[in-house]
Amino acid sequence: MEPINIVEISSLVKTYRRGNQIIPVLQVISFEIKKGEFLALMGPSGSGKSTLLNLIAGIDKPDSGSIIVQGIDITKLDEKELSKWRAENVGFIFQFYNLIPVLTAFENVELPLLLTGLSKKERKEHVEYALSIVGLKDRMEHYPSQLSGGQQQRVAIARAIVTDPALIVADEPTGDLDKKSAEDVLNLMTELNEKFGKTIIMVTHDLRAAKHAKTMKYLDKGLLIDGTAEIFI
Amino acid sequence: MVLLKYLFRNILRHKLRSFLTVLSVSIAVLSYCLLNTIINAWYAGVSASSSYRLIVRNAISLVFSLPISYRERIKQVKGVTNVAYGNWFGGIYIEEKNFFANFAVEPETFLKLYPEFIISDAEKKEFLKDRKGCIVGRKLTERFGWKVGDRVVLRGTIFSGNWEFVIKGVYKGKDRTVDESQFLFHWEYLNETLKKTNPRRADQVGYFIVGISNPEDAAEVSKEIDGLFKNSIAETLTETEKAFQLSFVTMTEAIVIAIKVVSYVVIAIIIVVVANTMAMSVRERKSEYATMKAFGFDSFIISFIIISESVLISLIGSVIGVILTFPAVKIVGDILSVYFPIFVLREVVIYKSLSYSILAGFLSGLLPSIEVIRVGIADGLRWSG
Numbered sequence: 001m002e003p004i005n006i007v008e009i010s011s012l013v014k015t016y017r018r019g020n021q022i023i024p025v026l027q028v029i030s031f032e033i034k035k036g037e038f039l040a041l042m043g044p045s046g047s048g049k050s051t052l053l054n055l056i057a058g059i060d061k062p063d064s065g066s067i068i069v070q071g072i073d074i075t076k077l078d079e080k081e082l083s084k085w086r087a088e089n090v091g092f093i094f095q096f097y098n099l100i101p102v103l104t105a106f107e108n109v110e111l112p113l114l115l116t117g118l119s120k121k122e123r124k125e126h127v128e129y130a131l132s133i134v135g136l137k138d139r140m141e142h143y144p145s146q147l148s149g150g151q152q153q154r155v156a157i158a159r160a161i162v163t164d165p166a167l168i169v170a171d172e173p174t175g176d177l178d179k180k181s182a183e184d185v186l187n188l189m190t191e192l193n194e195k196f197g198k199t200i201i202m203v204t205h206d207l208r209a210a211k212h213a214k215t216m217k218y219l220d221k222g223l224l225i226d227g228t229a230e231i232f233i
Numbered sequence: 234m235v236l237l238k239y240l241f242r243n244i245l246r247h248k249l250r251s252f253l254t255v256l257s258v259s260i261a262v263l264s265y266c267l268l269n270t271i272i273n274a275w276y277a278g279v280s281a282s283s284s285y286r287l288i289v290r291n292a293i294s295l296v297f298s299l300p301i302s303y304r305e306r307i308k309q310v311k312g313v314t315n316v317a318y319g320n321w322f323g324g325i326y327i328e329e330k331n332f333f334a335n336f337a338v339e340p341e342t343f344l345k346l347y348p349e350f351i352i353s354d355a356e357k358k359e360f361l362k363d364r365k366g367c368i369v370g371r372k373l374t375e376r377f378g379w380k381v382g383d384r385v386v387l388r389g390t391i392f393s394g395n396w397e398f399v400i401k402g403v404y405k406g407k408d409r410t411v412d413e414s415q416f417l418f419h420w421e422y423l424n425e426t427l428k429k430t431n432p433r434r435a436d437q438v439g440y441f442i443v444g445i446s447n448p449e450d451a452a453e454v455s456k457e458i459d460g461l462f463k464n465s466i467a468e469t470l471t472e473t474e475k476a477f478q479l480s481f482v483t484m485t486e487a488i489v490i491a492i493k494v495v496s497y498v499v500i501a502i503i504i505v506v507v508a509n510t511m512a513m514s515v516r517e518r519k520s521e522y523a524t525m526k527a528f529g530f531d532s533f534i535i536s537f538i539i540i541s542e543s544v545l546i547s548l549i550g551s552v553i554g555v556i557l558t559f560p561a562v563k564i565v566g567d568i569l570s571v572y573f574p575i576f577v578l579r580e581v582v583i584y585k586s587l588s589y590s591i592l593a594g595f596l597s598g599l600l601p602s603i604e605v606i607r608v609g610i611a612d613g614l615r616w617s618g
Contacts, residue, residue: 051611059527059610080531087529094614098524102242107235112528114235 006166006199007033007056012065014051014222025051026062027222033201035166038193040213041203047219049203050171056201057090057169058082070166087115091160093170093189097152099144099159105131106140109159116163130158133196134188150181157188161198168192170202174209186212236538243514243542251546254510258550259557261503262586266558267565268496269582274573275482275489281410281575282474284448286346289441289458290477292468298437299467301424306461307441312454315444317342319420320437324387324396326377332571333373335387335416337423346444349407356381356402364422366401370413372574374403387416392423394430414574443471500589503547507597511543515601522605523613536602543598544591551590555583 014026025048033039041049054060055067058074066073069089077085091112092098099108109130113123131137134154136147144152153173160168170189174182190212192198204210218225244251273280289307291297298320307316319338325331340361344350352360352368360366369379379385379400387396398418406413420438427435445454455471462469472480482489515522522535558578566576605613 054611057527059614083526083529083531085529086527090527092524092527094524098520098614100239100521100524102246103235103239107238110235111525115529120234 004035005032006035006037006070007201008066008068009056010066010068012052012055012067013063014048014055014060015063025222026055029065029222029224031217031224033199035199036193036197038190038200038212038214039202040210040216041201041219042205042207042210042216043219045205048222049219052219053169053171053201053203057092057167058086087112087163089166091163091165091168093153093156093160093168093173095172095175097144097149097156097176099152099155101144104141104143105136105147105155105158108144108155109140109162112159112163126162127158130162131155133161133192134158148181149177150184153177153181153185154188157185157192161192161196166199168198168200170200172204173202174204174206182206182209236534240538240542240545243518244546247514250510250513254506254546255550255553257506258503258547258590259554261499261506262551262554262590263557263561265496265499265586265589266555266578266582267561268492268499269585270558270562270565270576270578271569271573272489272492272496273579273582274569274576275485277410277412277573277575278478279475279482281349281412282478283349284451284473284475285445286474287443287445287451287455287458287471288474288477289443289469289471290439292459292470295439297467298434298439299441299469301436301438303462303467303469304438304441307443307458310454310457310461312445312447312450313443313458314446315342315346317346317442317444318438318440319343319442320423320439321391322387322389322396322418322423323391324389324416326385326387330571331377333376333414333416334412334574335418337420338417339420340417343417343442346442349411350404351407352402352404360401363399363401364419364425365397365399367398367416367418368402368404369400369417370415370574371403371405372413372570373416374400376414376570392427392431392434394426396422396426409577410575412574414570442474500593503550503590503593504597507543507547507550507594508600510546511539511597511601514542515539515605519605519608519613519616523608523610523616526610526613532606535605536598539602539605540595540598543601544594547590547594547597548587551587555586558583 009032010030012026012029016023016025029052041052043049051060055062062075067075072085074082074085106127109127110123113126118126128137131140134157136151136154136158139147139151147155173189174185177185186209189200189202193200202213210216289299291299301318304316304318307313317339319336322335322337324335344357356368360368373379381400381402383400385398385400387398389396424435443458445451451473458471459469525535562576562578566573569576
């Protein structure tokens with residue numbers, strides 16, 4: 001059976017205004033992402049890949065077009081509805097991890113769960129499980145400053161999956177890591193996709209990182225090009 | 234719980250900055266409390282006045298006296314219960330710097346009209362018996378080391394000569410708002426001496442203190458008393474004790490207004506200090522707040538976190554400031570005891586300073602929180618701090 005689409009993007013346009021000048025970032029983009037997909041979005045700097053990721057994740061608004069995620073057109077949601085939607089449906093992985101330095105690994109992972117109705121005991125179970133998946137259960141009382149870059153990104157991955165979101169978005173997840181740590185993080189993301197069936201959309205410059213994805217899309221000057229890793233090698 | 238931890242740990246993130254902010258707020262609150270205690274001390278006489286007492290004085294000015302004979306006529310006015318009288322004596326003990334208020338009063342009625350002056354029956358009896366006797370406030374005995382039985386000589390300024398008194402009793406105030414630094418002696422002693430030395434000034438009083446049965450009749454009784462002496466050689470002006478005391482404060486109102494303005498400037502300083510700290514902190518954490526917003530934390534929660542931190546910093550500083558105010562008031566009160574016999578930190582000043590601090594904290598956190606709310610998540614995530 002053909003997997004169903006989790007994301008359907010149609011005629012998406014996004015521009016930025018700089019003074020009187022209007023800069024087109026995404027020019028009429030349409031595509032779908034299937035459930036369980038691991039998609040790499042590639043392209044040169046300024047091609048609009050991060051903007052596209054932000055739009056899919058509901059942290060930015062398009063000028064026109066629709067983004068339907070699991071049957072909901074998120075472009076029609078207001079700020080409050082969008083916040084709730086993100087809390088329930090999206091897990092974020094950032095280039096610079098974006099962990100809160102004054103909270104421990106456990107507390108950082110627990111943060112998104114505060115918006116759910118889970119009890120303290122349930123939250124603890126979820127956090128410990130998420131940290132055990134990324135192999136950092138023994139480091140849960142450590143603060144980010146006491147962890148290496150790779151470990152911090154794994155904590156960020158645990159934070160992204162702890163609410164069991166339908167979609168995980170990752171913006172240059174290996175951009176700030178050494179080769180070994182980057183490989184560990186990418187293997188972990190592959191595992192999340194293959195073993196746990198998570199749909200992942202990853203923006204990356206790194207072709208080696210993109211090779212871990214099942215499919216790739218290439219953006220250039222706001223236009224989309226389909227292909228596989230080999231096309232870009 | 235995690236958000237509370239976040240709140241407290243944020244305060245400790247830049248320990249030196251937080252310490253300096255808390256210290257600044259503490260000093261500002263200490264200043265606010267001290268300034269307001271000075272204002273209250275200024276109004277102490279007004280606050281301590283009773284609505285059951287009227288003061289009758291010469292309509293031209295307080296420096297002009299009234300004939301003692303007015304007493305009997307005032308007594309006849311309906312609603313009047315007692316009439317005492319007195320003179321500002323203005324005596325000096327050894328040297329000018331030892332200033333304290335000293336009055337020649339008709340003692341028996343005076344003590345009836347001022348039940349807030351607490352004195353033992355035995356001491357009162359001794360005082361009433363001896364025309365050269367005097368009673369002094371507790372604070373005066375502490376200041377000069379006086380005790381019952383001591384002889385005290387005052388050098389007269391308005392009534393010349395050296396005046397010898399024997400301390401017959403020490404009064405205490407009913408509560409801490411009562412001035413415990415007055416020196417009271419028999420008006421008869423003054424009058425008898427004047428009859429011998431300066432008969433023209435004898436049988437004259439500086440003011441009458443009139444007890445009334447119902448404060449609501451104060452205006453009517455005042456009008457009637459003044460009516461009695463209209464077109465006489467010494468017309469009277471009768472007013473409530475509060476209005477009488479207020480007339481002294483009015484003379485120095487510009488100073489009081491200046492102090493009030495400074496005390497509000499202090500509140501503004503708290504806002505600026507905390508707002509500056511919060512603006513810096515929030516700017517550094519813009520990316521963190523954007524991350525939280527990405528997870529689904531809405532504007533209300535983000536604002537709550539920022540404003541709570543601001544209020545907490547302000548409140549910690551103000552609590553420390555209030556704690557420091559107690560010894561400060563004691564020290565300043567001792568230094569200024571000559572000018573302000575009642576120098577006490579009132580509860581209302583503490584509550585006001587804490588309330589203003591909370592308000593200042595709220596306002597200081599409000600602007601940075603609005604800024605964070607207005608920044609888009611994508612822009613916030615790009616913020617490197």
